Every structure is written in C-alpha cells, then in structure tokens.
Amino acid sequence: MDAAAQERSEHQQRLDDLYRDPYPLYARARRAEGLTFVPELDAWLVARDADVREVLLRSDDFSSEQALRPDVMPAPAAFGVLAGGFAKRPTVVSTDGPAHRRHRAPLNSGLSAARVTALRPYAAERAAALLDGFAADGRTELMASYARRLPGAVIGRLIGFDPADVPAAVHGGHQAEQLLFRPLDEAAQLAAAEDVVTLQHLLDRYARARRAEPRDDLCSAMVAALAPGDGELTDDQRAELVSNLQNLLIAGHLTTTALIGNTFHHLLRDDRKQWELLCARPELIPGAVEEAARFDTAVQGFRRTTTRPVTVAGTELPAGATVFVAYGSANRDEGRHDDPDVFDITRPPARHVAFGYGAHGCPGSQLARGQLRLTLELFTRRLPGLRLAKDHAVEMRPTMIHRSPLALHLTW
Numbered sequence: 001m002d003a004a005a006q007e008r009s010e011h012q013q014r015l016d017d018l019y020r021d022p023y024p025l026y027a028r029a030r031r032a033e034g035l036t037f038v039p040e041l042d043a044w045l046v047a048r049d050a051d052v053r054e055v056l057l058r059s060d061d062f063s064s065e066q067a068l069r070p071d072v073m074p075a076p077a078a079f080g081v082l083a084g085g086f087a088k089r090p091t092v093v094s095t096d097g098p099a100h101r102r103h104r105a106p107l108n109s110g111l112s113a114a115r116v117t118a119l120r121p122y123a124a125e126r127a128a129a130l131l132d133g134f135a136a137d138g139r140t141e142l143m144a145s146y147a148r149r150l151p152g153a154v155i156g157r158l159i160g161f162d163p164a165d166v167p168a169a170v171h172g173g174h175q176a177e178q179l180l181f182r183p184l185d186e187a188a189q190l191a192a193a194e195d196v197v198t199l200q201h202l203l204d205r206y207a208r209a210r211r212a213e214p215r216d217d218l219c220s221a222m223v224a225a226l227a228p229g230d231g232e233l234t235d236d237q238r239a240e241l242v243s244n245l246q247n248l249l250i251a252g253h254l255t256t257t258a259l260i261g262n263t264f265h266h267l268l269r270d271d272r273k274q275w276e277l278l279c280a281r282p283e284l285i286p287g288a289v290e291e292a293a294r295f296d297t298a299v300q301g302f303r304r305t306t307t308r309p310v311t312v313a314g315t316e317l318p319a320g321a322t323v324f325v326a327y328g329s330a331n332r333d334e335g336r337h338d339d340p341d342v343f344d345i346t347r348p349p350a351r352h353v354a355f356g357y358g359a360h361g362c363p364g365s366q367l368a369r370g371q372l373r374l375t376l377e378l379f380t381r382r383l384p385g386l387r388l389a390k391d392h393a394v395e396m397r398p399t400m401i402h403r404s405p406l407a408l409h410l411t412w
C-alpha cells in the first residue's frame with residue numbers, strides 16, 4: 001500500500017471507530033465550552049440538547065441544503081452508471097422555506113394519524129407472518145428475518161407499491177445508502193449504482209402510472225402535490241418525483257429497521273432484565289419505544305450550513321460553515337435527562353429529539369413508533385424466552401445515518 005492509500009485507510013479506520021461509538025466524543029463536546037470542531041465529521045459538532053434545539057429552530061440561519069451530505073464521493077465509473085437513472089433533485093429534507101413547505105405538504109397528510117391508524121392491521125398481519133416464518137426455529141438473525149422486512153412492507157404499502165416490488169425497492173434503498181455513506185471497492189460501487197438506477201426506474205413507473213390513474217396512496221398524493229395538473233409528466237417533474245419518492249422510501253424503512261434492531265439489543269443485554277420487565281408489564285411498551293429511540297438514536301445527526309455569520313453557544317461561525325446536529329448526543333445530555341447513559345424503560349416520558357425538532361421534524365415518527373409498539377406486543381407475547389445468542393457478539397454498523405447492529409442473533 002502506498003503512503004496516500006495507507007493514510008486513507010487509517011482515516012477510514014478512525015472514522016469507523018468513531019461511528020461505532022460516538023458517545024465518548026459527544027460527552028466531551030457537551031462539556032466543552034462552545035461548539036467543538038470535529039475533523040472526522042468535517043463539521044462543528046452541536047452536542048447539547050439546548051443547542052441542538054436552537055439550531056433546528058433557527059432555520060433562516062441554518063440551511064438544510066446539505067442536511068444529508070454524503071460521506072463518500074463515488075468513483076467516476078459509478079457516476080457513469082447513475083447517469084442511466086434520474087438527476088438528483090432537492091427533496092423535503094434538503095430544502096428551506098417555501099420550497100420545503102411545498103415538499104412537505106403531501107407528507108403531512110399522507111402520514112397523518114388517521115393514515116397510520118388505518119395501516120395498523122396490515123402492519124400487524126405482516127409482522128405476525130414474518131414471525132411465523134422463524135418462530136419454530138429456536139433462533140434467528142433478527143435484522144435479516146424481521147427488522148429489514150417489516151418497515152419495507154409498511155412503507156411500500158403506504159406509497160402504493162405492489163408487494164412483489166417491495167424487496168427490490170428495499171434493496172435499492174440499502175444500496176443507495178451504501179454507495180453514498182460507505183467506502184466500497186469499484187465493483188461494489190458499480191453494483192450499487194445499478195441497483196439505484198433500477199429503483200429509480202421503478203419509482204418513475206409508479207409516478208407515471210399514478211398520474212394516469214390516481215389511487216388512494218402516497219405516490220398519487222405526491223404526484224398531485226409536486227406536479228399539479230393532469231397532462232403527461234415532464235422530464236423535470238419525473239426527476240423531482242423520483243428523488244422525493246426515493247427519499248421517502250429510504251426515510252421510511254432504513255430508519256425503522258435500525259430502531260427495531262437497537263431496541264431488541266438494549267432490551268436483551270445485561271441479563272435481559274429490561275426484557276423480562278417488559279414481558280411482565282406490557283403496559284410499559286410505549287415507554288420502552290421512547291426510551292429505545294432516545295437511548296441509541298437511530299439517526300445520529302443531520303447537517304446544517306450557516307447562511308450568514310452566526311453565534312451558537314458562544315462560538316462564532318462564518319457564513320457557509322457546516323454543523324453536525326447530533327440528536328444522538330442531545331438525547332444523552334445530562335442537563336435534560338437524569339442518568340442519560342442508563343437504558344431504563346420505566347423512565348418518566350422524556351422529550352427527546354430522536355425524531356428531530358422544528359420545521360424538519362420527522363413526519364413519519366408515528367408510523368415508526370406504531371411498528372415498534374406492535375413488534376414488542378407480538379414478541380413479548382409469542383417469544384418471551386428471547387435472548388441474545390451467546391456465540392455472537394453484537395457489532396454496530398459504522399455509520400451515523402442509520403445506527404444499528406450489523407446483525408442480531410437471537411435464541412429462545
């Protein structure tokens with residue numbers, strides 16, 4: 001390995017270590033005066049709960065344009081493959097002000113409490129069917145057998161996919177994340193780019209089909225909101241719809257997959273005391289959902305960019321500075337939560353920021369919470385003997401985007 005390659009690989013190793021366990025860095029940043037610049041993140045870390053909320057509320061000073069800035073720049077050959085798909089367009093997560101409100105409107109109604117309630121029987125039926133698939137085996141790897149499957153089925157149903165299209169859509173979502181947030185070798189980049197292009201064409205087919213014959217689904221609502229009228233969609237409209245549908249699909253499943261994984265991990269570790277408590281007192285399930293979301297926050301942080309010179313926590317930042325708004329750190333802030341590093345499902349309801357805060361706060365939070373609640377109702381009832389498999393240590397995925405175990409081997 002030459003010196004430059006060696007340096008890149010050492011940098012990546014440091015980044016992976018930080019991503020697998022960012023909590024010590026957060027604790028130092030919360031204690032430090034002002035904001036801490038973190039070279040590995042190439043951003044100022046906003047770590048305290050009050051500072052996180054302040055930045056998220058000051059959306060005129062802190063733009064979302066680079067909220068989801070990728071960690072990795074794919075190779076030119078991968079861009080060559082991506083050129084066969086659709087050009088990237090701004091989405092709800094990367095826009096501000098009126099443009100953001102325009103993207104957000106169909107999501108607010110499409111993810112309303114009534115819509116989420118109406119989806120519950122389907123989600124419960126899918127959850128039970130997935131569990132039936134492995135309940136007799138005495139062991140499972142939960143991420144593959146359940147956590148990566150239920151949220152995809154649910155968001156697919158909401159968007160309006162044919163169930164047969166869900167596995168490819170879910171796979172495409174994972175590949176998009178890998179391509180932009182993990183260093184892959186060139187062959188893996190090309191394969192991921194191919195899968196992203198396949199996903200984009202699938203989303204485009206749905207957008208055009210719903211334009212021709214609208215249905216009562218979120219895809220039709222997004223087409224109507226982002227491309228009003230009834231003529232054929234223009235190339236521009238198609239590209240905008242594909243970007244926004246792709247964003248919704250990914251936001252709808254990778255996040256919830258991660259939360260399900262983290263929840264089981266923390267309930268079952270430490271001699272499964274919290275799990276036994278939950279099985280004995282299922283009325284604690286809603287509190288357990290909030291505690292899991294707070295304790296090991298699935299989406300660790302998003303970025304913001306200053307639109308003008310600003311001061312936060314006494315630190316002066318120039319226009320164009322990048323901050324990393326760490327929900328995962330705010331949720332461990334001792335100034336806001338008692339004993340924040342203890343996972344305790346009996347904790348009185350705490351106002352955490354696992355689902356963001358302010359104008360960009362998560363519109364899918366009730367959908368995510370609902371899936372986790374019904375999952376815990378199902379598993380505490382059917383598999384109370386659940387435990388972490390002794391022969392597999394739990395290893396975290398090295399990412400801040402959707403923090404979760406790589407795999408979760410369970411027995412009963």
Ligand code: HEM
Pocket residue numbers: 064067092093094104107111155247248251252253255256259297298299302327353354355356357359360361362363364365367368
């Ligand atoms: C455990 C599950 C989830 C977590 C932890 C989570 C977390 C978040 C967070 C932290 C944000 C704020 C982003 C920002 O400040 O820029 C956000 C936004 C968003 N979430 Fe979620 N989310 C989850 C599930 C979902 C689901 C199920 C959906 C869709 C069905 C969804 C759709 C979205 C969308 C569209 C946005 C962008 C909103 C905007 O920019 O106005 N999320 N989510």
